[in-house]
Amino acid sequence: MSVYQHQQQTLQVESVAVPDIVAAVGSPVYIYSTRYFVERYRALSAALSNPSSPGPAARIYYAVKANSNLSVLRCFHDLGAGFDIVSGGELQRVLAAVGDPDSVVFSGVGKSIADIDLALKLDIHCFNVESPAEQERLSDRARLLGRPARIAVRVNPDVDANTHPYISTGLKENKFGVPAELALEMYERVAADEWLEPIGIACHIGSQITDPEPMLQALTSLLNLVDVLAGRGLDLDHIDLGGGFGVVYDDEQEFDVADYGARIGAALEGRKLTLSIEPGRYLVANGGILVTRVEYLKPGRGNDERNFAVVDAAMNDLIRPALYQAWHRVETVCSDEQRPEATRAHWDIVGPVCESGDFLAKERQLTIAPGDLIAIHSAGAYAMVQSSNYNSRPRPAEVLVEESTFRVVRRRESSEDLIRPELLGR
């Protein structure tokens, strides 16, 4: 059952009416559903557990970058997730939320010395190493600190994930991971390195992938490498296939996790490898909305002129439409019948930021009046985390709903918050 429904012509998240949240917290506001997170996590987990296999079940490392609010992290920790991080900042978030660094895998092409040192001292579960240069740095820091590191090499399997070019990561033109041949060389070097312990192999070929096929291709490439390495006397414990499971924004095909689970299970049958995955979007995207209020209507004066609804959220709050031409479903929070003064038309939903790229949706048929609340769907992933203070706009509050209750999990920023780090000279 959807976590969004209409009661008395008003949008609800679980059992909380959206206007009640806005009355308490103001707008714009991000609203997340606990039930959605729990149900998605359980669905994915069930799809990956193979009752007929004696091997350990798959391990889910939630990709913190998708939505790094501390309360969201705690929710997934309570469900049994580990965390995939890409920075020291994300590691600090995991620590603050759940204090459990040994369930962390560290991805990313540009790990700084400070980030590596922090992760070594905390003895995280695994570093996904993306280049020989990083491997060398990691080994040096491990020796210097006297803290050995467990590693997986991130392979770039050169498969096309058929997704937006900005979020495709598994082609050789992309900066991520290393080609198979180089991965083998890196494992050779690890074998001679007393500070690095090879425990796995990793890849992540892209995001918002709707067809499991490229992931299966990537798995095949990784298994070939696993076999070559086993032939050389190196047995790995896990294979990390990354994230990328696509979700429905509009009319996309829902990623079939059951089919994925079955096919991966078959490919891994008889092997002693544990499967790891790093899902972000799949777990959170459709568990969040961004609610914004209409400030002004600027209807076009002729048929060829556009109709603009200027709202109080902007590209700094949700940059996906401007950055990736992303389409997010939009609806009014209160339905048409309650608002006879509203105008039905095709509206461009735009923000107050001084850029023509500042739009949240274009040409949507809506019946709206100034002061109305609008919900922008699929805003649980890569939304608040990609927000900025452009135009000196304080970021929205974040609210987490659970059944009939809600709480603020990040207060709205104030103008003072924005100015505080700055120093005026003489």
Ligand code: LLP
């Ligand atoms: N693991 C690694 C190493 C990643 O780079 C990513 C995402 C994930 C896991 C999680 O992928 P997911 O399951 O969420 O697809 N800002 C873009 C998405 C960027 C994804 C970057 N990497 C967007 O708004 O669509």
